[in-house]
Amino acid sequence: MIEVSNLTKKFNGFTAVDDISFTVGKGEIFAFLGPNGAGKTTTIKILTTLLRPTSGKIILNGKDVTKDKYQVRCSFGIVFQDPSLDDELTAYENMEFHGVIYHVPKKIRRERIEQLLKFVELWDRKDDLVKKFSGGMKRRLEVARGLIHHPKILFLDEPTLGLDPQTRNHIWNYIKDLNKQEGMTIFFTTHYMEEAEKAAQKVAVIDHGKIVARGTPSELKQQTNTASLEDAFLALTGTTIREEESNHIDHMRAHRRFMR
Amino acid sequence: MQTIYILWLRQLKRYFRSKARIIGSLGQPILFFFSLGFGMNPIYQKAGGGNYIQFLAPGIIAMGIIFTALFSGIEIIWDRQFGFLKETLVAPTSRLKIMIGRTLGGATVASFQGIMVLALSFLLGFRFQNVLLLPVALIFIFLIALLFTGIGTAIASILKDMQGFQLIMNFLVMPLFFLSGALFPLEGLPKTLSIIASLNPLSYGVDGLRGSLINSAHFGMSTDLIILSILTGLILVLGAYLFSKIEV
Numbered sequence A: 001m002i003e004v005s006n007l008t009k010k011f012n013g014f015t016a017v018d019d020i021s022f023t024v025g026k027g028e029i030f031a032f033l034g035p036n037g038a039g040k041t042t043t044i045k046i047l048t049t050l051l052r053p054t055s056g057k058i059i060l061n062g063k064d065v066t067k068d069k070y071q072v073r074c075s076f077g078i079v080f081q082d083p084s085l086d087d088e089l090t091a092y093e094n095m096e097f098h099g100v101i102y103h104v105p106k107k108i109r110r111e112r113i114e115q116l117l118k119f120v121e122l123w124d125r126k127d128d129l130v131k132k133f134s135g136g137m138k139r140r141l142e143v144a145r146g147l148i149h150h151p152k153i154l155f156l157d158e159p160t161l162g163l164d165p166q167t168r169n170h171i172w173n174y175i176k177d178l179n180k181q182e183g184m185t186i187f188f189t190t191h192y193m194e195e196a197e198k199a200a201q202k203v204a205v206i207d208h209g210k211i212v213a214r215g216t217p218s219e220l221k222q223q224t225n226t227a228s229l230e231d232a233f234l235a236l237t238g239t240t241i242r243e244e245e246s247n248h249i250d251h252m253r254a255h256r257r258f259m260r
Numbered sequence B: 001m002q003t004i005y006i007l008w009l010r011q012l013k014r015y016f017r018s019k020a021r022i023i024g025s026l027g028q029p030i031l032f033f034f035s036l037g038f039g040m041n042p043i044y045q046k047a048g049g050g051n052y053i054q055f056l057a058p059g060i061i062a063m064g065i066i067f068t069a070l071f072s073g074i075e076i077i078w079d080r081q082f083g084f085l086k087e088t089l090v091a092p093t094s095r096l097k098i099m100i101g102r103t104l105g106g107a108t109v110a111s112f113q114g115i116m117v118l119a120l121s122f123l124l125g126f127r128f129q130n131v132l133l134l135p136v137a138l139i140f141i142f143l144i145a146l147l148f149t150g151i152g153t154a155i156a157s158i159l160k161d162m163q164g165f166q167l168i169m170n171f172l173v174m175p176l177f178f179l180s181g182a183l184f185p186l187e188g189l190p191k192t193l194s195i196i197a198s199l200n201p202l203s204y205g206v207d208g209l210r211g212s213l214i215n216s217a218h219f220g221m222s223t224d225l226i227i228l229s230i231l232t233g234l235i236l237v238l239g240a241y242l243f244s245k246i247e248v
C-alpha cells in the first residue's frame, strides 16, 4: 500500500530524512517510531504531498506521490501532529468543512459528524468556537475530524498527544475497528510505546533520519533481547535526550556558518 | 461546486464574526473623509474643481476595498501559521477550486466593505450623479475587490510569515493607492506622475468608480472595464499558479 524507496529530505543542507526505504502492506497497522526530531513528521509530510522529497520514490496506493498528487490525495486521510483547526469556526463547522472538501455525501456526513462528536464527547459543545476549547478538546476534535471520511490509508501523527488514558484507549479501539472492518491501512507515530506495542502489527524505528530497525514488536524485542517495546526502543536509539543532540546540531550549524 | 461554496462561506463567516475588524476598517475612510475631504474642499472649490467630497468618495471607496481585499488574500499566511492551511492542502480537491473559493469569499467581503464605505459617504453628503449607473459601480467594486484579493493571494503564497507584510504594505499597497488618482484628478498632472498613474491598475478601478458614480471618467468606463478585467484575469491565473505550488 505504501512503498518508500531511498527517500531523502534535506532542509538547506541539513538532512532530516536520510535515504530510508520501507513498505507497508494493505490493511496493516504500522507504527513509525523515533525520538524527537528523528524525521517522522517530515516523512509523513512527504508521503501526504505536503513536502517535495529531495530524492527517492514513493508509491501510495499504486500512485507516485510526486507525480499523481491528486490521485494520491484521494486515497488517504490524516490527523496532523501540529494544530490544524480553524479557531474562528465552531466544532461543527470544522467537521462540516472537512466532510465537504473530502466529498462525503451529505447524509453520511451528517450521520458521521454526529456519531463522532458524540464519540469524542464534544456533541454538546458543537456550536462553540474552537478557540474556546482546551488543548485536549481540540485534539479530540482533530481526531474525530480525521475519521469523517474513510480513506484507504490513514496517517496519524501522534494522534493521542496530550489525551488522557481513557480517551486514548477509546480512540484506539475505534481505529482498530476501522482497520478490521474496512481494511483501512493505518500509519501512525506515537511516543507512548505501550500504545504502539498494543496496536501495531509492524514497527519501524527511525533515528537521525535513518531507519535503525524494522519488524513486528516481538521481533524487535527478540533482536534487542528486551522484555518490552519501550526497552527495545531505548536499546535501539540510546538513552541520551534529543535536546542535547539538537544543540549539538545547532553548534555544528553555527560552526558551519562561522566557517563560511 | 460545494467545495468552492464552503470555502467562500468560511471567508464570510470569519469576516462577519470579527465585528472589531468591520468597525475598525471603517475608521480609516472616516479619517480620510474628515481630514482630506472636508479639509481640502474649500481650496478645491476655489480652484474650480467643484465639490471635493463628490470627487474623493470613489477614491475612498476604492481604498476601503483594497485594504479588506488584500487582507483577505493575506489571510493565507495566518492559516499557514495556525496550521489550518495543511487541512485544505491535502484534501482530494484541486487547489484551483480552493483558491477560487477563497478568492471569491475575500472579494465578496471586500465588496461588502466597499458598499459600506459608499453608504458612509452618502451620510457625509456624497450624492450619485446617475442612480441608473449604480449596477455598473457595483461591477467595478467587485472587480477591484477580486483583483486585490488575487494580489493578496499571490503574495501570501510566496511569503512564509507576516514579517514581509509590512514591506508589501509600504512598497506596494501605499504607492498603488496614493499614485492612483484616488485623491487627485488625473488631468493636468506632471508627465512622470501621469505615466505612473496610467501604469497603475488601481487608477482604472478608481476611474471606473468615478465614471459610474459621478459621471466623470478620465480614461473612459469601457477602457477601465477592459483593462481591469484583463489584469484581474492575469493576477488570478498567477495567484492560482503560486497557490498550487505552496508547501507547508
Ligand SMILES: Nc1ncnc2c1ncn2[C@@H]1O[C@H](COP(=O)(O)OP(=O)(O)OP(=O)(O)O)[C@@H](O)[C@H]1O
Pocket: A011, A014, A016, A034, A035, A036, A037, A038, A039, A040, A041, A042, A043, A081
Ligand atoms: N521546515 C523545516 N525547515 C528546517 N528544518 C526542519 C523543518 N521541518 C523539520 N525540520 C528538521 O527536521 C528534523 C526532523 O523533524 P521532524 O518534525 O520530522 O521530527 P519528528 O520525528 O516528527 O519529531 P517529534 O517526535 O518531535 O515530532 C528536525 O531536526 C527538524 O528541526
Ligand SMILES: [Mg+2]
Pocket: A040, A041, A042, A081, A157
Ligand atoms: Mg513529529
